[in-house]
Amino acid sequence: MYQSQEPVECDLCREPVTFFCRQCVLSLCDDCVPVHLRVKCKYGHDVVDFASKDAEESNFCESHPERKCSTYCKTCDVPICLQCAAIVHKLHDIFELSDERKLMKEFAGKKARFQSLIDQLEKVLSHTVKQLSALSSFYQKMKHKVTARGEIWHKLIEKMVKKRHKELDVLKMESKAVLQTQKKEIEKMIGKMKEKIVIATNIQETKNIIEMQKIRHIQETLEIIQYTFSSFCECQIDENVLETMFGFIEMPRESKVTLVERNMISDFEPIAKLKVPTISCVIDTGFPTKEKNKSRLYGMAVTNDMKLCVVGSNKELKLFDFIGNLHRTMTVNCDGVYICIHNGQIAFSDTLKNTVKKISENDTVTNMLSTGMWKPYGITATMSGDLLTCLLNVDQSKVVRYSSTGTVLQEIQYDSQCQPLYKIALYIAENVNGDIIVTDYKARVVIAVDRFGIFRYSYSGKNKDFDAYSLATDSVGNVFITDFEGDKVHLLDRDGQFLRYIVPEEGISRPRAVCIIGDELCVGECKTGLVKKIKY
Missing domain, CATH: 1.10.287 (Helix Hairpins)
Incomplete structure (x- = not known):
């Protein structure tokens, strides 16, 4: 009697095999293909269907069997050789065919990207089910x-x-x-x-x-x-x-979020760690001390022409270069302590008039948008050109995404259990992976949601004395949070995992504002009015 053939198992997890990497000579199941593609290969992976792992490339022209098909006629919907392309299909819409191995590799990657869409949809689905x-x-x-x-x-x-x-x-x-x-x-x-x-x-x-x-x-x-x-x-x-x-009932809003295929291979690399962070430059902003709380420096942002824009206690905006030279001073005549650079222009919150304003090149201040009954606090520009704003109305707090014309595109206020995400959302930043990260002044915690507004993680410090204020992100997704009372900066990875503290040997005092310039960190000391540029 003949015994049934043993099923071929995946070389990574022992599940039934469906694919084969010719380059690495590995049998793979569906789930392990994305995992395998993350592993860097000098010559690239060549993933094909397991059944065709030993098959030779055999894509020959029907009209000329001795010739391989190297192009495809979209008009006739058929693969053709170069001779056919030059004569019979000369006036048709044709394009070059990819190498079969290259095509199979790209197709396997495409499948993985399809899976990334499914993962995103399932995450949104889970969030929707919980909301229901x-x-x-x-x-x-x-x-x-x-x-x-x-x-x-x-x-x-x-x-x-x-x-x-x-x-x-x-x-x-x-x-x-x-x-x-x-x-x-x-x-x-x-x-x-x-x-x-x-x-x-x-x-x-x-x-x-x-x-x-x-x-x-x-x-x-x-x-x-x-x-x-x-x-x-x-x-x-x-x-x-x-x-x-x-009081009235705010009607629910619809927000459209586009799902994008994602490459399963991560391009993020961990940042190198200096033994001791060092200060490379100190800028004295010269803001006077406010009598009420002895504060001087509130917010910072880096302009497109690599100038440091700072705002302080006397309702002035100042532009410095990174040597410390003052280039420009502008008076805004309002309590605008939260600033960002949006479409090349300085934008700031006016909490007294419930508006977000911008400054044009000739120093003219104009209204960008009105926030109605909600007071605007932290603001940040997004990679798509939108504006994210922290809003507060009595005991409610939320994050709203506005278009460049002031149209509300998205509101983030509740988690999957319909519980408030924020108590007092103060500062905000968008990460490179689309996460929206907020510091909650009242809860003394950092809260991150993904671009759909679904909760990702929270961070409340290593100890109970965490005093989160401002935050910034770098090009690889690391998150930097100023700890006002702790006199240090907390560094997290893009998933909210604590990496280390950043404290230069010279120290920092009452850090509030923070921004990234290249591979260095700019920290604004609220009480002294000094900006310290730190190599970390």
Whole structure:
């Protein structure tokens, strides 16, 4: 009897094989192809179907069997040789065919990129399923908030009613006292008039002409004060104003996010680590000390022409080169402490007027967009040319993506369980992998979501005294976070894993602003107003 043939197993995991790498002579299953393609190969991988691993390249022209097909006719939808391309298909739409091995290699990579799309879709699907399961509880919480708002209004109305009742009670007592006094005075006047009638009657009866003459010419004038009651003046209720004051429901927004095929081979390389970070340059920004909190320097950004833009306590923007020379000073006349470079122009938040503004080349300040009832804080430009902004409205915080024309493209506020992601989103940065990273001032934590707004990771420091302020990312996805009270910078990799602290030998004091210039780190000290350029 013949025994059944043993199934060929994957050389990496022992699962049934489906592909074969000719270059590395390895049998591979579906799942191991992307893993194998990540491994660098000097001559490149050559992954083909396992069934055709031993097959010779045999793509010959039907019209000329002795010739290989090197081109493809799109008009006739058929592979052809060069002779056919030059004669029969001369005027057709043709293109060159890839080498079969090269094509198989590219096709295997294409399959891996398809898998990357599936991975992204499955992540979004999982997020959507979780949102569906939490939907009822989320909207029930919203109803509770509306009810609580109504109860506050009821209490205020009851308080106002009681206040008016009290005012009326006081007025009632005052009116009663006045009317009682008036009553006595009028009764007294009536008594006097009755006495005069008696006197007049007596004179009339005695026919005393002299007394009659006296009384006749006396003109009696009486003055009385009439007292009116209070009235309640009802103000007309404008339902539109009432709704605005009470609060309104923000309608859900749709945001379109494009899924892109991703190469499974990572291009990221770890950064080299210096034994001790060193300071290569120190710039004194010259901002005065603010009396309230003794602060001087707030924000920094690097312009397209490699100038350092800093903003500080006196509502000025200054442009320095990296030697420390001051090139320009601009007055913005608003509390714009959060800045970035967007489409080559300086953009900043105006938290008093709830707008994001920009400065043109002739130093003219214009409005970019309005944030409505939300106060804008940290802002950053994205690789796609959009603007990400941290917004705060009383006890709610969110991140909004705006187009360059001010259109809302995306809102990020809740996680998959419909719980708020942020308490007070302060500073923001976009990483090279599309992650949106925010420092939460109140929660003292760093929160990262992917470009769909799905939670990726959080970082709360190595100890409990983490005081996260500003952050920046470099070209390979590392994240740099200033620790204000810790007097250091935390360095994370693109997945939020702690790598190390960055503290130069000379030290840094109360770091707030941070940005990347080439392979160096610029850290702005809030209290001293110094910017230190650090080789790390």
